[in-house]
Amino acid sequence: MRGQHLTPVEDALSHMLARAPAISVLEEVPLTDALGRILAQDHRVPADVPPADNSAVDGYALRQGDLFPGVVLPVSARVPAGTAPGPLQPGTAARIFTGSEIPEGADSVVMQERVTVSDDGIEVQAEVSEGQNIRRRGQDLAAGDLALAEGTLIRPQEMGLLASMGFASVPVRKKLKVAILTTGDELVEPGLPLAPGQIYNTNRFTLLGLLSRAGCEVVLCETLEDTRDATRATLQRAAESADLVITSGGVSVGEEDHVRTVLEDGGELSLWRLAIKPGKPLAFGTMAGTPVLGLPGNPAAVLVTFLVAGMPFIRKCQGRSTIAPTPEQLPAAFSVESASVRREFVRARKEVVDGKMSVAAFHNQSSGVLSSACWANGLAVVPENTTVKTGDLLTYYSFSDLLA
Template identity: 35%
Template sequence: MPLSWHNSWIEYSFFIERETDLMAKAIVDCCSQPGLMHPDLALERILSHVEPILDTEWVELDQGMGRVLADSVSSKIDLPPFDNSAMDGYAYRFDDGLAEKPLTLVGTAFAGHPYQGETPPNSCVRIMTGGQVPAGYDTVQMQENAEANGDQISLLPAKRKGAHVRPLGEEARRGEQIYAAGQRIGAAEMGVLATIGVDKIKVVRRITVAFFSTGDELKPVGSELKPGDIYDSNRYAIKGLLSRSYVDYIDLGVIPDDMDAIRDAFKRASEQADVVITSGGVSVGDADYVKQILDELGQINFWRLAIKPGKPFAFGQIGSALFCGLPGNPVSSMVTYYKLVTPILEKLSCVTPKPILRLPATLACDIRKHPGRVEYQRGIYSYDEQGRLQVITTGAQGSGMLTSMSVSNCFIVLEQDLGNVSAGAQVTIEPYQQVLD
């Protein structure tokens, strides 16, 4: 896999341990639990050790949805390629229309069928939306402001020269850069690329992510639960988060609590993928098989983050693959994926990240919070009768309550040093369509 690392992992581990100790001393006053690392600091360090994928390929435009451009794209044509009408109406010379006398109709111009005759003074052409404005004319008046009497057309004077005309090159000029490398292709981008005549695009190859769950208590959906069993939900949530066009994923299922089976799963995953993701078994001090085998096979750092839900997070390398270990509680798993894993996948894929939409909203309920961690409480935003944005929580915010992610439509972001927040206060929200796309 084409992943390179700036420093040896021995040096990196020493650096992390030293910096974490220093940071713990600095944040002890604002954190209820000393030693927690702010998630922004963790992300900064993680991304400094992630190198973008350099492998590229050409794909047909109709296969480009969701892919990431490897090179910039410039327009092959002027856009629009000719002056055209924005309305059904009549094309004419603006100055001729100022005389307020009928103009003589000399022809028609339809989209795809331009008028190619003469355009003498005091004349006009019937034109349809998208039709090419004939040479010599500079203005279009909509048909609602026209009255026809045979070939004599009376027009209300247009407000300005060029009214209802889309001029050549108004949107883009030939050779002008339309998209930079790193642009993710969506439906609008597909349409724009087709408009400028692009039939093939050079894209970054899809990255491959392998993931699995571990635990004898985890059972597949549809099976019968015995005492102590639970259904494996995290793997389905992770699969949903990975279901994007610049990622190929490998679902390795549920791995039982067996040293050999877990070791084999990690080896297979690291040999097939650019990134390996698991959930659970990454808490500092955990004595389970996952952590033991990670210590054996990889170079992994186990961090305690100042984030809620979510605190344990593991990041490192297994063979040539990156490893991300998410906490086991379902909501914690999704929040740390959003905050830490998504930026990793974006950088690997050369995606230019979109700024996260953050909006101020009035809190319509009281919130309990202890200073010490950045909290992402699940909220429901709406508009009051005056059109002002307001938000309430979904209720209990337990990290195992995955239904809170389903019924909510935003995160309420509460900064690290905040305590309880009363109704009526201004808070920051992050709508899901922005952060969990």
């Protein structure tokens, strides 16, 4: 195990990512079920998309060279979408609709709003350039090109792109199996009455939501008894059923904090105590060869440490092509007068101040105040040994990007 000093965030992430086991099992799923899954193979374009030149508007297909002032072009054909048109007769126009294939010989499409229609044909009332309103064959995707790389998270837009190439199913990585273990004899499930000294089990539901958003499968969700033997037995059972075990609480220095000591005695504890605020007592190790991420017990600290340390680790296990989100740089609408040796992740939100975008902090940054995260829409980063004045640029991560 590393020493008792506080491990910098970058060092902790490097240590964890180097030990992230990759999911090697693949499965084929229908495209309808692919949302949120991780693509397991490169996908190249089997044929041009679109497969032929087509019209971007409802209007008339014609030859730009047939136009001169006052000319009336007879309408020689009608081209509905989904039909193969014949060649365009010289000196004429073809009625065409959005998505319809361009007839051979036509080089432009004029919007129907730009023409005057008579029994004799159409008279164009606007300038026409060659190629106008035509979507070219292969404009979106060219045959043979790499469309989507292995490790891509499939979002709605990727589903549409895969459909445009004709894929009805896709190979994806199996979902990461995660066990959630919350600690504390004081924890009670929501819906039950609270006795003196009891609190509701907040962290279980925060973690369930986070893991669902991360595309994981929760295979075990239990509350540990505050004894070393029970902690050891449940950790062992969780490790045998999951690819990753996440605990909340039990990793500090209290007499009833058994997760850390069980890892030290019966598994491996390779990381403990981060230079992060909130969430200093974070632990990482293995039990029966399965990674164990021990998060703090305070609700806001659970959220922050999961987003900062847990999500990159999960992305690496999932084989994603992108491990870390891209942050923004925004001026602070708050100040921090006392520098800390720990990097602080401030629950914050983007706001417009004096016509400019800035990032404001929730008034109470206590690690037990989860309402701060409901008010916020992201995390602003205050570096170690740094004070902040209003207007200073800070790194900001939105919750949506942290969980993407």
